[in-house]
Amino acid sequence: xxxxxxxxxxxxxxxxxAARGTALPxxxxxxxxxxxxxxxxxxxGHPDLVATREDTQIQDLLFAGLKDEIEASxxxxxxxxxxxxxxxxxxxxxxxxxxxxxxxLLADRLRQLxxxxxxVDPRARxxxxxxxxxxxxxxxxxxxxxxxxxxxxxxxxxxxxASFCDARGDGETARLYRDVIGPDEAxxxxxxxxxxxxxxxxxxxQERARHAMVRTLQLVDDLPEGxxxxxxxxxxxx
Ligand SMILES: [Fe+2]
Ligand SMILES: [Fe+2]
Numbered sequence: 566x567x568x569x570x571x572x573x574x575x576x577x578x579x580x581x582x583a584a585r586g587t588a589l590p591x592x593x594x595x596x597x598x599x600x601x602x603x604x605x606x607x608x609x610g611h612p613d614l615v616a617t618r619e620d621t622q623i624q625d626l627l628f629a630g631l632k633d634e635i636e637a638s639x640x641x642x643x644x645x646x647x648x649x650x651x652x653x654x655x656x657x658x659x660x661x662x663x664x665x666x667x668x669x670l671l672a673d674r675l676r677q678l679x680x681x682x683x684x685v686d687p688r689a690r691x692x693x694x695x696x697x698x699x700x701x702x703x704x705x706x707x708x709x710x711x712x713x714x715x716x717x718x719x720x721x722x723x724x725x726x727a728s729f730c731d732a733r734g735d736g737e738t739a740r741l742y743r744d745v746i747g748p749d750e751a752x753x754x755x756x757x758x759x760x761x762x763x764x765x766x767x768x769x770x771q772e773r774a775r776h777a778m779v780r781t782l783q784l785v786d787d788l789p790e791g792x793x794x795x796x797x798x799x800x801x802x803x
Contacts, residue, residue, distance in 0.1 A: 588768040595762035598710070598774065602758070605782050606717045613785045614718065615725040623735055624680045626726050630671045632687035636696045637715070638664035643700060644708050653705065656756045663749040670745060674738055695784045702777055706764035710774035713757035714781035719750045 589597060615626070638661050645657035672682040692700075695715070702708045723742045730739040765774040 586768045588766060588771055591762040591766065594765055594771055595758070598713075598761060598765075598778070599758055601775070602713060602717055602778060605714075605779065606721060609718065609721065609782065609785055611725060614722040615729065617729055621729075623730055623733060623738055624675060624678055626729065627671050627675050627678075627680075627738070628682070628685065628687070630726075631668055631682065631685075632693070633719075634664050634668040634671065635687055636693060637719075638662075638668065640696060640699045641712075648705070650705070653709075653760055656760065660753050660756075663753065667746050667749065670741060674741055677737075695781065698780065698784060704764070704770065704773060706761060706770045706774040707777040709757045709761040709764060710778040711781040713754060713761060714778045716750055716754035716757060718782065718785055720747070720754060723747060723750060 588594070617626075641657045641660040641664065645654055645661060648654040648657060675682040699708070699711055699715070702711055723746060727739040727742040730736070730742070761774055765771045
């Protein structure tokens with residue numbers, strides 16, 4: 566994991582209101598949170614998302630995606646169990662199922678490409694730094710903010726993987742990422758962005774949510790072990 570990049574200038578707290586203990590109104594916070602997320606995502610480097618090399622194989626990207634999907638499913642399950650709010654619990658339940666389905670889809674695609682994924686357990690080298698960070702978040706506002714960042718990264722990464730597959734002449738894998746997995750990730754992102762303002766009501770919660778979003782983006786280069794060495798994609802494709 567490389568040294569974290571500095572946090573972007575905050576649209577959420579332009580006048581230091583959090584330091585003064587003044588919370589933004591929910592709608593204002595939601596808009597500012599989204600603006601900051603979009604701006605921060607624009608600064609994420611493509612090599613941090615998909616570290617491809619001349620000899621990178623599409624199967625490397627698919628294998629890296631397996632770990633991302635199982636971790637995304639598991640963290641959503643951890644949060645779901647602890648959640649009281651029914652709308653949030655059901656949203657997380659959907660995400661648990663979606664990410665597990667993505668895992669199956671990537672595994673099926675590997676088989677279609679002649680590679681048996683069953684012999685490799687993507688959990689064998691342990692959980693990623695991102696997973697451990699997300700698991701340690703204690704409040705719904707932090708979890709939703711981090712989830713929005715993770716899903717935003719996923720959308721960027723999946724678009725890059727799809728372009729890589731197209732360039733290699735594998736339109737079927739590109740279609741899988743764009744047309745099958747892509748809409749689910751868009752839903753996860755929109756759900757997290759929509760819900761975060763419901764929970765980030767105090768100045769402290771808003772600041773903690775912002776920090777969770779920034780920190781999750783800083784962990785973007787948290788590659789599954791060995792993925793970068795093989796030229797594979799890394800981090801969340803949830
Ligand atoms: Fe996913
Ligand atoms: Fe997702």
